[in-house]
Amino acid sequence: NAGVTQTPKFRVLKTGQSMTLLCAQDMNHEYMYWYRQDPGMGLRLIHYSVGEGTTAKGEVPDGYNVSRLKKQNFLLGLESAAPSQTSVYFCASSKAGGPMANEQFFGPGTRLTVL
Amino acid sequence: AQSVTQLGSHVSVSEGALVLLRCNYSSSVPPYLFWYVQYPNQGLQLLLKYTTGATLVKGINGFEAEFKKSETSFHLTKPSAHMSDAAEYFCAVSGVGGSYIPTFGRGTSLIVHP
Numbered sequence: 001n002a003g004v005t006q007t008p009k010f011r012v013l014k015t016g017q018s019m020t021l022l023c024a025q026d027m028n029h030e031y032m033y034w035y036r037q038d039p040g041m042g043l044r045l046i047h048y049s050v051g052e053g054t055t056a057k058g059e060v061p062d063g064y065n066v067s068r069l070k071k072q073n074f075l076l077g078l079e080s081a082a083p084s085q086t087s088v089y090f091c092a093s094s095k096a097g098g099p100m101a102n103e104q105f106f107g108p109g110t111r112l113t114v115l
Numbered sequence: 116a117q118s119v120t121q122l123g124s125h126v127s128v129s130e131g132a133l134v135l136l137r138c139n140y141s142s143s144v145p146p147y148l149f150w151y152v153q154y155p156n157q158g159l160q161l162l163l164k165y166t167t168g169a170t171l172v173k174g175i176n177g178f179e180a181e182f183k184k185s186e187t188s189f190h191l192t193k194p195s196a197h198m199s200d201a202a203e204y205f206c207a208v209s210g211v212g213g214s215y216i217p218t219f220g221r222g223t224s225l226i227v228h229p
Contacts, residue, residue, distance in 0.1 A: 004158075031215065040124065042205065042221035043159075058216075090158055094215070102147045102166075102209045102217060106158035 001026050004107035006091050012113045013081045021076040021110050023091030030096035032074040033058075033104065034066060036087040043090065049074055050096065081114045088112070117142050119208050121220035129228045134178075134193040136223050138206030141187065147210040148189040149217065150180055153203040162204070165189065176200070201227045 007022045023032065034046040045058030049068040063085060065077045074093075078085060088111050092104040122137040140146065147166050151159040163174025170182040176199075180191045189206060203224050209217035 033216075040221065043219040045216065048216060092159075096215070102149070102215055103161055103164060104151075104159075104217065106151075106160065108158045109156075 003027065004091055004093055004105050006089075006107040006110050008110060009108065010111050012115065013078075014115050015082060017081050018077070018079050019081065019112075020078075021089055021091075021112075023074045023076070023093075023107060025072055025074075025091075025093040025105070027093060027105065028071070029093035029105070030071070031094045032068065033092045033094075034064070034074065034076045035090045035092065036060065036085075037090060037109075038087050046076065046089075081112075083114045086112060086114045117146065117208055117212075117218050119206050119218050119220035121204075121206050121223045123223055124221065125224045125226060127226040127228065128196045130198055131195050134191070134196045134200065134225065136191040136204050136206075136225065138180075138189045138191065138220060139187055140189065140206075140208045142208065144212075146208045148180075148182060149207040149209075150174065150178070150189075150191050151205045151207060151219075153205065153222075155202070159205060162191070196225075196227050198227050198229065201225055 047066040150162040206220040
């Protein structure tokens, strides 16, 4: 099993450009999440999904959109990138229902720089 | 809203010394509690978790944590630090109010000196 994978690993954008980050998991997990990690801020939840076709806003959703068209994939889009979106982005997944639902499995991260 | 406080953004220990990383949460209802570790340039991985039952939880790499309801704490310890323990450690809580969406602390960077 590959677990949770993220594409790309690194990306540099210019202000105003758009891009999509892809997250894929092969564990048949229902829940998927997108976080950003900034120095001293810990992990902040951007958006999450509790199932195929459903998404919800997290703590810092502005400037991002997401889609979950297939259970195994969760896409994060930046329509018009801003320097404030320079960060490391992590995708995670977890099962639904019961205590085990809360254990998250993380991808390796995407390092995004917006100039 | 639930919150997680990790005391100390950086903790420095000598190799072989006791490791103590502190985590306190704000909830009157016993939640689910987790410690994750992040090695440089990697994603987070689960170190240990408390859901129900025994309050002393053992994890990987010799780490353990004790859930103390009266103190709303879940501190992480290891008797003897190893150089390979140098990493970022995150405490997380979920299950409060039926929500499975976890809240993470800001993380503690463990520095191990030879």
